[in-house]
Amino acid sequence: MSLAAFNALEPQAAAELIRPCVDSDGWVTAVVAGRPYSSVDDALAAAETAAAGWVEADLDQALAHHPRIGDRAAGTNSEATMSRSEQAGVGLNSVTSSQMLAGNREYEQRFGRVFLIRAAGRSAAEILAELDRRLGNSPDQETGEAIEQLRQIALLRLRGVIEQ
Structure with a gap:
């Protein structure tokens, strides 16, 4: 969708889109309320x-609906489609898939949530290295890192939505 089309949507439709x-x-409320944006960069800011x-x-x-890294997101909704697209270039094989599954389990036991990382632009080896490094974080450190990854994912996804 173009930025102009996003700016013109009714608030409810814009919220559903993003x-x-x-x-x-x-x-969602803040981004929708900030319209109209004069540029994609303004919207991202x-x-x-x-x-x-x-x-x-x-x-x-x-994270309530977010799949594990390495799992294929189920469904046909926009979030599942975005997740599958982001993880498509990771390049998992049977070894890295097994390592990712074990790492995800350890992470979930330690922090009580799924491991979140911006997968776009990262290889399986990079993701596994980050997973291993972040397992050494304190709960507060990890919450901060997960929030930063969530922010990166949200901005990448928003760019994809309003630059089409």
Whole structure:
């Protein structure tokens, strides 16, 4: 969708369009309320500002429907489609898939949530290295890193939605 078309949508339709970027009520509301945007960069700057105050509750809300890295997102909705597209270039094989599954389980036991990382532009080896490194984080450090990854994912997805 073009930026002009996004700017022209009714608020509810605009919210439905961008909610798959990140399921955060406050973020969606802020991005929709900031319209009209004069450029994609302005929209992304507003989205980044809206994400700046995210806390653990925002992370938990957003991860409620988020698949594990390495799992194929089920369904035909926009969020599942975006997730499959982002993970398509990761290049998992039987060895890295097994390592990812084991790492995901360890991460979930340690932190109580799925491991979140911006997969776009990363290889399986890079993701596994980050997973291993982040397992050494304290819970507070990891919450901060996961929120940063969520922000990156949201901005990439939003760019994809409004630059079409």
